[in-house]
Amino acid sequence: MAILLVVAELNGNVVTESTGELVAAAKAVASDGDEIVVAVLSDDPAIVGASAAGLGADRVLTVQHEALAEMGAGSFEAPVAAVTAISNSLSPAAILLSKSDFGSNVGPRVAAQVGGGFAQDCIGLSSASNGRISVTRPVYGGNALAEYVFSGDGVQVLTVRPTIFDPASGDGASPIESFDAPTDVGKISARLVETIAEESKGVRLEDADVVISGGRGLGGPEPFEQLQALADVLGGALGASRAACDAGWIDHSHQIGLTGKSVSPNVYITFGISGASQHMAGCSGSKVIVAVNKDADANIFKDARFGVVGDWGKVLEGFRAAVDDLAVS
Amino acid sequence: MGVLATGTRGEILAIKIAVCVKQVPDPDTPPSAFIVDESTKRVVPPPGTPPVVNGFDLNATEAALLLKDAAGGADVEITIIAVGSEFVMDVVKRPLSMGADELVLVDDPSLENLDAFATARVLAKTIENQGPFDVVLCGRQASDWDNGHVPLVLSEILGLPCISFARNIQITDSGVRVERSLTDGYQVVEAPLPAVVTVTNELGEPRYPTLRGIMAATRKTPTTLSLGDIGVTNEDVAPSLELTRLFVPESERNVEIISGEDEVDAGRQLALRLREENLI
Numbered sequence A: 001m002a003i004l005l006v007v008a009e010l011n012g013n014v015v016t017e018s019t020g021e022l023v024a025a026a027k028a029v030a031s032d033g034d035e036i037v038v039a040v041l042s043d044d045p046a047i048v049g050a051s052a053a054g055l056g057a058d059r060v061l062t063v064q065h066e067a068l069a070e071m072g073a074g075s076f077e078a079p080v081a082a083v084t085a086i087s088n089s090l091s092p093a094a095i096l097l098s099k100s101d102f103g104s105n106v107g108p109r110v111a112a113q114v115g116g117g118f119a120q121d122c123i124g125l126s127s128a129s130n131g132r133i134s135v136t137r138p139v140y141g142g143n144a145l146a147e148y149v150f151s152g153d154g155v156q157v158l159t160v161r162p163t164i165f166d167p168a169s170g171d172g173a174s175p176i177e178s179f180d181a182p183t184d185v186g187k188i189s190a191r192l193v194e195t196i197a198e199e200s201k202g203v204r205l206e207d208a209d210v211v212i213s214g215g216r217g218l219g220g221p222e223p224f225e226q227l228q229a230l231a232d233v234l235g236g237a238l239g240a241s242r243a244a245c246d247a248g249w250i251d252h253s254h255q256i257g258l259t260g261k262s263v264s265p266n267v268y269i270t271f272g273i274s275g276a277s278q279h280m281a282g283c284s285g286s287k288v289i290v291a292v293n294k295d296a297d298a299n300i301f302k303d304a305r306f307g308v309v310g311d312w313g314k315v316l317e318g319f320r321a322a323v324d325d326l327a328v329s
Numbered sequence B: 001m002g003v004l005a006t007g008t009r010g011e012i013l014a015i016k017i018a019v020c021v022k023q024v025p026d027p028d029t030p031p032s033a034f035i036v037d038e039s040t041k042r043v044v045p046p047p048g049t050p051p052v053v054n055g056f057d058l059n060a061t062e063a064a065l066l067l068k069d070a071a072g073g074a075d076v077e078i079t080i081i082a083v084g085s086e087f088v089m090d091v092v093k094r095p096l097s098m099g100a101d102e103l104v105l106v107d108d109p110s111l112e113n114l115d116a117f118a119t120a121r122v123l124a125k126t127i128e129n130q131g132p133f134d135v136v137l138c139g140r141q142a143s144d145w146d147n148g149h150v151p152l153v154l155s156e157i158l159g160l161p162c163i164s165f166a167r168n169i170q171i172t173d174s175g176v177r178v179e180r181s182l183t184d185g186y187q188v189v190e191a192p193l194p195a196v197v198t199v200t201n202e203l204g205e206p207r208y209p210t211l212r213g214i215m216a217a218t219r220k221t222p223t224t225l226s227l228g229d230i231g232v233t234n235e236d237v238a239p240s241l242e243l244t245r246l247f248v249p250e251s252e253r254n255v256e257i258i259s260g261e262d263e264v265d266a267g268r269q270l271a272l273r274l275r276e277e278n279l280i
Ligand SMILES: Cc1cc2nc3c(=O)[nH]c(=O)nc-3n(C[C@H](O)[C@H](O)[C@H](O)COP(=O)(O)OP(=O)(O)OC[C@H]3O[C@@H](n4cnc5c(N)ncnc54)[C@H](O)[C@@H]3O)c2cc1C
Pocket: A141, A214, A215, A216, A217, A218, A240, A241, A242, A243, A244, A255, A256, A257, A258, A259, A260, A261, A271, A272, A273, A274, A275, A276, A277, A278, A279, A282, A292, A293, A294, A295, A298, A310, A311, A312, A313, B027, B055, B141, B142, B143
């Protein structure tokens, strides 16, 4: 009998959907009799882990400390200390976190403390022999997939890519216990001074059903205004490639990809994007990908369901006119 | 680790910066030319395509050079550290030609198959051997294995704070002040020195080497260290993950190309087709 420890993420007072996905991922590698424990870290006694209790885990542990405000954002030292303490107390077989800003900063540091290896951004998990976990993860920007098995002694720590697993849910409520925060949770050297949020106008990219996305092929900042206008009439959101963001044509908060946002709309429509694997990593969850590119051999046509080979400006002109016609008819 | 050298009025006299850089296969290799040898579990670079310095590590080099530019009277020394094997000298010297001062190579055939923990342990020993440093800069992730893992483990081994995804770095009287990129905006985080900071592309394009920089780099001889020189033990490089398979996922081209009387009309037809599918 082993314990699988899931570290919850909070959005306000409730756990994120990705936390339910982690419970599902833990179930995928659990054997009969294994126990799934969800840890909820916060500074607020009002957060008692109730929203975590509906995920179908065996137990919820809540840890409270003022240094865990916003889950220790920015410095991450407090959550590293808290998760390490829980791990030392429970000796879990594995610790699962989400591949988010939180998980990708906390996971490696916890792994350095509890020492059984770390696998980042897993898209597949299975149990190998002797309680070891085998993982599949994209490498080389998504050009290749690697399969690893943990081989060291100690706790196996991994992050799971969001939206891969369907979130788990359970009947009834898991019991909630509190876990005393160790004193070193408050010993922080790096300190968050402030967070400056970029307010997105209109629909959030992550929630949008339609995403219109532009790349280096657009040639400058002005075309992004045309794409934004199209996104607005379609009730969608505007995305971009890193090349367009790095050129300063559009803010980095619009970047889709491995090192930007991940989107999963019904339709992802690209203009002047070549389809590098690092870009596709952020939109491969889309139901349908549409490509407009003047190069018939562009990589994006391999992933696209519909495509037009042509100049983005001319194609967009006809596309927009038809959209406007459809709106009045 | 390093403590900033300060003068009688508390002014900073000298800053020592280490920048960790990894030599990687060129990430701009088109997917059609991306080949994996499954039997050796290795990527086979297309013939004639030299490796490059990981892009984010050039951003980290740029960050170090910006700190040097902003240092006023302080003496800033930038040491580049790379761990690996089969280094291509013209490639790993690029940070020198951009303006960095020293290059330290830990070069050993056994370093080819290291996992992130082992890499971090070797880097930590190198930093202890070459230091003390006030700031250790890394890239946010390596473009081959995409882990974003080494710098965080390194900071835990060295017992230092780590601030990730820096788009702006300032050295202040009390330490380092970093703007860290979020997908929606940014955070300001402060830490005492020494500290590990990872750098992202939002920091800005790395500067191009000048002709003078290239000449200076050509004349510099890197310090080459073996694992024995820095006291790396077998335990340090023991793996915690075993790579069992490396492969290119299958993908089939399945695109419906939509055309029209001209490109404008093709755009119109595309919109109609997407409406037919209830996608817009
Ligand atoms: C570690 C790492 C992480 C990365 N993370 C990301 C990420 O998160 N997101 C991301 O996007 N990239 C990322 N990249 C960069 C990525 O590899 C590509 O360089 C980038 O996505 C290219 O952007 P692009 O398609 O806009 O530009 P290009 O590749 O230059 O493509 C431009 C396309 O526009 C077409 N075009 C030109 N003119 C016209 C015209 N008039 N009409 C129609 N089409 C035209 C061209 O045929 C071409 O296909 C990352 C790279 C690395 C190494």
